[in-house]
Amino acid sequence: MKEEFNIISNLIEENTRVLDVGCGNGxxxxxxxxxxxxDIRGLEISKEKVQNCLSKGLTVIEGNAxxxxxxxxxxxxxxxxxxxxxxxxxxxxxxxxxxxxxGKKVIVTIPNFGYWRxxxxxxxxxxxxxxxxxxxxxxxxxxLHMCTIKDFYNFCSSKNIKIFKSIALKKSRISEINKSNxxxxxxxxxxxxxxxxx
Amino acid sequence: xxxxxxxxxxxxxxxxxxxxxxxxxxxxxAYETYGELNNEKSNAILVFHALTGDQYVSGxxxxxxxxxWWSYVVGENKPIDTNKFFVICANVIGGCMGSxxxxxxxxxxxxxIGTDFPIITINDMVxxxxxLIKYLEIEKLFAVVGGSMGGMQVLQFVAxxxxxxxxxxxxxxxxxxxxxxxxFNELGRQAIMADSKxxxxxxxxxxxxxxxxxxxxxxxxxxxxxxxKGLQEKFGRKLQDRDSLRYGFEAxxxxxxxxxxxxxxFVDRFDANSYLYITRAMDYFDLSKQYKGNLSxxxxxxxxxxxxxxxxxxxxxxxxxxxxxVIALNSIGADVxxxxxxxxxxxDSFLLDVPSFLKTLGDYxxxxxxxxxxRRI
Numbered sequence: 306m307k308e309e310f311n312i313i314s315n316l317i318e319e320n321t322r323v324l325d326v327g328c329g330n331g332x333x334x335x336x337x338x339x340x341x342x343x344d345i346r347g348l349e350i351s352k353e354k355v356q357n358c359l360s361k362g363l364t365v366i367e368g369n370a371x372x373x374x375x376x377x378x379x380x381x382x383x384x385x386x387x388x389x390x391x392x393x394x395x396x397x398x399x400x401x402x403x404x405x406x407x408g409k410k411v412i413v414t415i416p417n418f419g420y421w422r423x424x425x426x427x428x429x430x431x432x433x434x435x436x437x438x439x440x441x442x443x444x445x446x447x448x449l450h451m452c453t454i455k456d457f458y459n460f461c462s463s464k465n466i467k468i469f470k471s472i473a474l475k476k477s478r479i480s481e482i483n484k485s486n487x488x489x490x491x492x493x494x495x496x497x498x499x500x501x502x503x
Numbered sequence: 504x505x506x507x508x509x510x511x512x513x514x515x516x517x518x519x520x521x522x523x524x525x526x527x528x529x530x531x532x533a534y535e536t537y538g539e540l541n542n543e544k545s546n547a548i549l550v551f552h553a554l555t556g557d558q559y560v561s562g563x564x565x566x567x568x569x570x571x572w573w574s575y576v577v578g579e580n581k582p583i584d585t586n587k588f589f590v591i592c593a594n595v596i597g598g599c600m601g602s603x604x605x606x607x608x609x610x611x612x613x614x615x616i617g618t619d620f621p622i623i624t625i626n627d628m629v630x631x632x633x634x635l636i637k638y639l640e641i642e643k644l645f646a647v648v649g650g651s652m653g654g655m656q657v658l659q660f661v662a663x664x665x666x667x668x669x670x671x672x673x674x675x676x677x678x679x680x681x682x683x684x685x686x687f688n689e690l691g692r693q694a695i696m697a698d699s700k701x702x703x704x705x706x707x708x709x710x711x712x713x714x715x716x717x718x719x720x721x722x723x724x725x726x727x728x729x730x731x732k733g734l735q736e737k738f739g740r741k742l743q744d745r746d747s748l749r750y751g752f753e754a755x756x757x758x759x760x761x762x763x764x765x766x767x768x769f770v771d772r773f774d775a776n777s778y779l780y781i782t783r784a785m786d787y788f789d790l791s792k793q794y795k796g797n798l799s800x801x802x803x804x805x806x807x808x809x810x811x812x813x814x815x816x817x818x819x820x821x822x823x824x825x826x827x828x829v830i831a832l833n834s835i836g837a838d839v840x841x842x843x844x845x846x847x848x849x850x851d852s853f854l855l856d857v858p859s860f861l862k863t864l865g866d867y868x869x870x871x872x873x874x875x876x877x878r879r880i
Contacts, residue, residue, distance in 0.1 A: 322836075346838075355842045356863045359810070362870030366829060366841040376830040 321383035327390035419453030533601025538585035551649030582865025605776035618704025665805035691720030718766030730816035730849035
């Protein structure tokens with residue numbers, strides 16, 4: 306978690322306006338508030354988590370990214386962050402489009418379904434993968450649309466979404482993703498972090 | 504209800520131009536305060552009361568001898584902690600607890616003003632209370648807070664005085680009274696006016712009181728403050744002090760007895776004309792109309808931080824209406840937080856012991872107070 310927060314924080318310029326979509330209990334918001342910018346908002350679907358955030362004095366709105374991002378004006382945030390949540394939406398493509406409208410830049414992090422540990426489980430065990438990063442069983446997972454680093458990379462190219470920076474994370478090892486090492490990073494990383502713009 | 508109320512009161516000498524066109528001056532505003540104002544005058548919270556509320560937010564209400572109407576929220580070690588904050592609450596104009604209203608005695612006739620009292624609006628109420636803030640010499644409030652009609656006043660206050668509050672917390676309210684809201688209020692008013700003792704609003708001249716009509720108004724309104732589930736769980740079809748139906752029109756059911764009781768205690772503390780005037784003010788409330796149909800424009804000038812709260816079982820001012828306020832604020836990039844609190848207690852949730860509401864509200868106010876103070880240092 307800490308590495309992911311650090312990477313996200315390094316992608317953000319100081320004193321900018323940030324929206325964290327699916328902000329959970331506000332840990333990333335707190336981290337960014339202390340390190341980067343005071344001007345940060347959150348959107349979260351779970352009442353309990355929203356209450357936790359508000360209790361900490363964080364400005365969070367209870368709402369659903371799939372329907373409630375519309376209310377924010379175009380380019381009203383310098384950065385919109387979607388941390389490990391994309392796979393849980395009914396319509397991830399729609400959400401990405403909404404994020405790109407609301408934010409001048411968008412940071413998306415995805416748990417990589419192409420990671421070799423994940424692949425091995427399906428290959429050898431023949432069961433849906435359960436890992437540290439993807440802890441749910443197939444019948445109770447909130448993840449509806451799992452994808453790989455390569456899937457997301459290809460998605461951006463096919464939709465003409467500019468990738469400013471793409472970073473692969475394995476344990477705490479950080480590396481850049483590019484066209485030539487894409488297949489390797491897709492196999493050897495548990496998390497992908499993308500800074501994109503429409 | 505014009506008892507001899509020994510209450511804090513100021514006389515506003517500045518003329519106040521009302522929305523109806525009339526002007527009032529030298530009129531009383533009754534208020535109460537709790538806690539101490541700090542040296543920097545940075546810890547003041549103005550609480551706005553709802554339709555039948557008054558200035559007695561906390562502690563013992565000297566008129567009813569019951570706990571103040573927001574005792575769960577305001578008091579020592581409560582979510583709005585009076586050890587820390589200076590809490591101010593004024594009786595709205597149109598009310599009957601000492602502020603200028605239809606039961607105020609007209610000095611020249613020696614009689615109550617009755618329905619000669621001008622029609623007032625939420626805007627008028629807020630402008631009158633602003634005079635109190637000036638009188639108390641508070642340059643900037645830390646927060647304005649209120650539920651239901653109190654929430655409407657919060658919205659109007661920030662629209663009218665965009666730089667006078669750092670934080671605004673409208674709870675279980677709306678930016679515009681809906682047809683359903685107006686319908687219920689009209690039902691209440693008609694009940695009062697249908698009472699033969701109403702005498703076109705001059706009942707006090709005849710030493711009468713339209714208490715039957717006012718009680719019915721209260722009973723009908725009270726239903727709208729609860730939820731179907733809450734009613735069913737609390738009362739169901741339980742009978743009142745009897746084992747079987749009596750085949751008559753007495754209060755067989757507990758819910759009937761409960762509503763009759765609510766009606767009867769209400770008439771002892773509330774003036775029927777005040778009920779007419781204040782419900783009318785609520786019906787006339789349409790903040791977006793004041794800004795040519797664009798609610799966002801009401802808040803365009805403000806840097807005030809907002810926290811909007813609604814309740815799942817509130818069907819009088821439902822979440823969708825509270826959310827419209829959030830949407831309007833978001834669309835201009837205002838600083839707004841929002842949560843819908845889970846509760847079976849209906850619209851009245853904001854007045855009752857709803858732990859997740861009280862905790863979230865208290866934590867939010869306290870951590871925001873800390874953040875704002877740190878920023879200033």
